[in-house]
Amino acid sequence: MENPDRIPELFGSLVFNDKVMKAKLPKDIYKSLKKTIDEDAPLEIDVANVVANAMKEWALEHGATHYTHWFQPLTGITAEKHDSFIEPVGDSVVMELSGKSLIRGESDASSFPSGGLRATFEARGYTAWDPTSYAFIKEKTLCIPTAFCSYGGQALDKKAPLLRSMEAINTQALRVLRLFGKTDVKSVRTTVGAEQEYFLVTKEMYDEREDLRLCGRTLFGAKPPRSQEMEAHYFGAIKPRVKAYMEDLNEELWKFGVLAKTQHNETAPAQHELAPIFATTNIANDHNQLIMEIMKKVATRHGLVCLLHEKPFAGVNGSGKHNNFSISTNTGKNLLSPGASPADNAQFLLFLSAVIKAVDEYGDLLRISVATAGNDHRLGSSEAPPAIVSIFLGSELTEILDCIEADKPYEGKGGHLMKIGASVLPEIPMDNTDRNRTSPFAFTGNKFEFRMLGASLNIADPNIVLNTIVAESLKQIADILEAAPDFDTEVHNIVKRIYANHKKVIFNGDGYSENWQKEAEKRGLPNYRTVPDAVPHFADPKNIKVFTDHKILSEVEIRSRIEISLENYAKTIGIEALTMSDMVKKQILPAVQSYIAELGTNALNKKALGIKALGYETAMLEELSAYSDSLYQATVALDMALTAVPGSTEAAARYYCDEVLPRMNTVREAADKLEAITASEYWPFPTYSDLLFGVR
Ligand code: ADP
Ligand code: MG
Numbered sequence: 001m002e003n004p005d006r007i008p009e010l011f012g013s014l015v016f017n018d019k020v021m022k023a024k025l026p027k028d029i030y031k032s033l034k035k036t037i038d039e040d041a042p043l044e045i046d047v048a049n050v051v052a053n054a055m056k057e058w059a060l061e062h063g064a065t066h067y068t069h070w071f072q073p074l075t076g077i078t079a080e081k082h083d084s085f086i087e088p089v090g091d092s093v094v095m096e097l098s099g100k101s102l103i104r105g106e107s108d109a110s111s112f113p114s115g116g117l118r119a120t121f122e123a124r125g126y127t128a129w130d131p132t133s134y135a136f137i138k139e140k141t142l143c144i145p146t147a148f149c150s151y152g153g154q155a156l157d158k159k160a161p162l163l164r165s166m167e168a169i170n171t172q173a174l175r176v177l178r179l180f181g182k183t184d185v186k187s188v189r190t191t192v193g194a195e196q197e198y199f200l201v202t203k204e205m206y207d208e209r210e211d212l213r214l215c216g217r218t219l220f221g222a223k224p225p226r227s228q229e230m231e232a233h234y235f236g237a238i239k240p241r242v243k244a245y246m247e248d249l250n251e252e253l254w255k256f257g258v259l260a261k262t263q264h265n266e267t268a269p270a271q272h273e274l275a276p277i278f279a280t281t282n283i284a285n286d287h288n289q290l291i292m293e294i295m296k297k298v299a300t301r302h303g304l305v306c307l308l309h310e311k312p313f314a315g316v317n318g319s320g321k322h323n324n325f326s327i328s329t330n331t332g333k334n335l336l337s338p339g340a341s342p343a344d345n346a347q348f349l350l351f352l353s354a355v356i357k358a359v360d361e362y363g364d365l366l367r368i369s370v371a372t373a374g375n376d377h378r379l380g381s382s383e384a385p386p387a388i389v390s391i392f393l394g395s396e397l398t399e400i401l402d403c404i405e406a407d408k409p410y411e412g413k414g415g416h417l418m419k420i421g422a423s424v425l426p427e428i429p430m431d432n433t434d435r436n437r438t439s440p441f442a443f444t445g446n447k448f449e450f451r452m453l454g455a456s457l458n459i460a461d462p463n464i465v466l467n468t469i470v471a472e473s474l475k476q477i478a479d480i481l482e483a484a485p486d487f488d489t490e491v492h493n494i495v496k497r498i499y500a501n502h503k504k505v506i507f508n509g510d511g512y513s514e515n516w517q518k519e520a521e522k523r524g525l526p527n528y529r530t531v532p533d534a535v536p537h538f539a540d541p542k543n544i545k546v547f548t549d550h551k552i553l554s555e556v557e558i559r560s561r562i563e564i565s566l567e568n569y570a571k572t573i574g575i576e577a578l579t580m581s582d583m584v585k586k587q588i589l590p591a592v593q594s595y596i597a598e599l600g601t602n603a604l605n606k607k608a609l610g611i612k613a614l615g616y617e618t619a620m621l622e623e624l625s626a627y628s629d630s631l632y633q634a635t636v637a638l639d640m641a642l643t644a645v646p647g648s649t650e651a652a653a654r655y656y657c658d659e660v661l662p663r664m665n666t667v668r669e670a671a672d673k674l675e676a677i678t679a680s681e682y683w684p685f686p687t688y689s690d691l692l693f694g695v696r
Helices: 004-010 018-024 027-039 045-061 099-103 159-179 203-208 210-215 240-255 281-301 342-369 395-406 460-482 487-505 514-523 531-539 541-549 555-608 615-642 649-677 688-692
Strands: 066-070 082-084 086-089 092-095 104-108 124-129 136-138 141-150 188-202 260-265 271-276 304-307 320-329 441-443 448-454
Touching (some): 004 240, 018 027, 018 045, 027 045, 045 099, 045 141, 099 104, 141 159, 159 342, 159 460, 188 281, 188 460, 203 210, 203 304, 210 555, 240 271, 240 281, 281 304, 342 441, 342 487, 342 541, 395 487, 448 460, 460 487, 460 541, 531 541, 531 555, 531 649, 541 555, 555 615, 555 649, 615 649
Parallel strands (some): 066 141
Antiparallel strands (some): 066 082, 104 124, 188 271, 188 320, 260 271, 320 448, 441 448
């Protein structure tokens, strides 16, 4: 940036944030709104009217002409429908935004997926303002973050259940904190920092690849002579063109109040990462949606394309999103931070235990929450955590809990018995705990890092699960503690019991190893490798129970989400298969034919001249023809398979997994072999080397 002094002024300049509210709203209105934001108090229409007017005035000052209820339908991306502020008055217009239009919008959104929740005849849903996430201006439009529901009250989006889950964990955590005497705490929120990985390729090359354009990932590509073996890229110097992109991206994000903080190159060539500073989950979610959108938009300005697919290139690291998760009070206390006193430690161990219990009992839900066709290519392929959910705690904490369980003295603490509520925990070194990169769910000193998310995922899904299952643990804990005659003893017993019952989910070893797969099976941990293996378990009785008990999702809402997820999986693979077939028939086979023709002509010419040494030409012609035949046959087999997809969504998803994907792999194998022996000038689209090393 030319003038870094401008950053503080730039930051949040497009956001109707606390500073703006304070400046623009009458004191009593500001206070009411704050109460709604911080303590979930209901919002009066009179207050909404004043807020709406102030928001409109501010938006007009910033050149906005339209407003939109910005929402996150079940497609996972964000949607917006723009309305202008104009209201006719006689022959003229005034610019208006009423409290009613701020709070609630109508949306005929019949083409968003609802998984059967909403018949087309009652296609209308409504959007409801989420005052806890600031409104902002994007492209001359005031964007009002909203939840999207049907008139029957069913959630048609990701935000409504996320907000409900935050409410659930707030309620249960407050119960536990009250028992610790924390009467000053008014609310508890989960916090999330989502580290976002992405690839950059040049726009020219992207345009030449039908697979990238239609599917977001390459369906073909021989392994290049060099990819990530040298590990030269990871944290390496950032190329000027990428640097310019990152600077521009940061600047854009800062305007939206996104705390974009760190950026670096990732493992694969052309792969990078952006990490914002953490925020309340709901806001972190909205911000992550903005980050993904702006990453793509800014790339276009730089002649680049930002790929957020989980696995754009086979054989090269895929892109994930690390969801750093913690729980905080409105008084600024991180409940997953050990603290310094015996009482703080007791409280910490209790919340830690709540998470351990939750992840052990509902690891399947965490797995399901990250299940997408794209992520299936990553999980368990020795670059990302396996599909088995386990917790990394680090050696210190594990030893401490082992000692508590066995009533054994803890060596690291001068051989004292660890009595919860009376003993002080030893320092738990942050760095030391962060080294295990193979764990899907790692404790990193004062937060958990959930690492199974694919890069394109809407982070609402895993966070809905995390909030809900931890709320359930806390509820059970509070039920016991509220009835306990001796609080300290009961806290000790709960921590001990939870550890004994749930330590099978703790694994500090190498998550990538073969042994772990076997060990995990012995421990009874589920290993759902694919979407059709995982997603139907969303409706297992225990899972329906936890979601309905806490009023996060009804059974109907759960079933609709299963339907959408499986349908999405089937559609994704269906499109990929058709794209493959198209590229083979229209690009790859014709290109190879031209090369064969050239070799053939050469051979004939040589023969005519009486040259006998035709070994090279014949060998090449044989090989090219043989692979062309295999490719053609494999493609015909794929086409055939696509004519027999079963009708029901679940059966179709299964079929795409078991019948279509293996045939796609066969097609790819033959095509990649051809790529390796076809002259570059004939190959119809940019190769892996071109794509991965093309941004200079
Ligand atoms: P790393 O070593 O993985 O880079 P950092 O401490 O820098 O770890 O944090 C990585 C991410 O975790 C950042 O987005 C950061 O804001 C986030 N983070 C830190 N503390 C918390 C917290 N209490 N709750 C949620 N996320 C957090
Ligand atoms: Mg990380």
